Amino acid sequence: MSDRPIHKGPHDLGGTAAGPIDTTDHGMKFWEKQANALRNTLTRKQVVRVDELRRAAEDLGDQYYKLAYFERTTMALRTLLIEKGLITETELKARMAEVRARFDVPAAAASPVKKGAGR
Amino acid sequence: MTPGKRTQPRTKLPSTYNPASGHRFNVGDRVVIKHAFPPGHRRTPYYIRGKEGVIERICGAFPNPEELAYGFDGEPAKMLYRVRFEQKHVWPGYQGPARDIIEMEIFEHWLAPASGRAKPASPTQNG
Numbered sequence: 001m002s003d004r005p006i007h008k009g010p011h012d013l014g015g016t017a018a019g020p021i022d023t024t025d026h027g028m029k030f031w032e033k034q035a036n037a038l039r040n041t042l043t044r045k046q047v048v049r050v051d052e053l054r055r056a057a058e059d060l061g062d063q064y065y066k067l068a069y070f071e072r073t074t075m076a077l078r079t080l081l082i083e084k085g086l087i088t089e090t091e092l093k094a095r096m097a098e099v100r101a102r103f104d105v106p107a108a109a110a111s112p113v114k115k116g117a118g119r
Numbered sequence: 120m121t122p123g124k125r126t127q128p129r130t131k132l133p134s135t136y137n138p139a140s141g142h143r144f145n146v147g148d149r150v151v152i153k154h155a156f157p158p159g160h161r162r163t164p165y166y167i168r169g170k171e172g173v174i175e176r177i178c179g180a181f182p183n184p185e186e187l188a189y190g191f192d193g194e195p196a197k198m199l200y201r202v203r204f205e206q207k208h209v210w211p212g213y214q215g216p217a218r219d220i221i222e223m224e225i226f227e228h229w230l231a232p233a234s235g236r237a238k239p240a241s242p243t244q245n246g
Contacts, residue, residue, distance in 0.1 A: 036190070
């Protein structure tokens with residue numbers, strides 16, 4: 001009986017001790033809004049389905065608990081877009097490098113923004 | 120001008136709901152939730168598997184999310200029921216009032232007829 005394989009996804013928490021619930025409104029970061037908009041668009045156009053996103057998130061296993069909500073859903077979206085052949089891992093990596101370079105701002109010393117003169 | 124008021128109505132996606140035509144169970148039937156733990160995308164909570172409840176309503180037929188989750192069309196659609204459970208039956212040692220209930224929506228393929236006085240299994244003990 002105890003040898004029976006039990007498949008229980010990380011989302012299936014009912015009845016387990018969960019501790020106190022964080023009810024703070026954390027707001028949304030800029031990237032989270034963008035990722036959410038992309039996910040909503042792709043869901044609305046039925047490129048991906050909510051059911052698939054849920055499955056891809058559940059398949060994150062232990063990583064599911066380590067990630068924040070929007071990280072989880074973004075990881076799920078990434079999995080599905082690669083799975084469906086709409087993007088490739090290589091393309092994604094190249095694009096990420098490109099975007100990262102855009103934010104590769106010079107060191108503080110070279111910043112054109114003047115520091116407040118001790119006011 | 121009222122801020123936040125939409126100038127155009129949002130076009131709604133068509134509902135996937137289908138009226139219940141062929142259903143195995145009727146309102147009031149006693150059912151037992153399958154005591155199974157298969158891999159895959161499953162929406163029947165772990166803690167309710169093996170428990171006994173009563174059909175509260177027939178929700179209709181919907182594309183099967185267990186198939187939709189893997190990119191298939193979810194056909195054939197599966198009948199969805201709202202099932203009512205007694206909390207004291209679901210949670211061993213439940214402290215609340217005996218009349219407390221919990222209801223959840225479960226697809227037909229997770230249900231079996233409750234056979235008379237079948238003793239309820241408790242999946243929470245072997246977790």
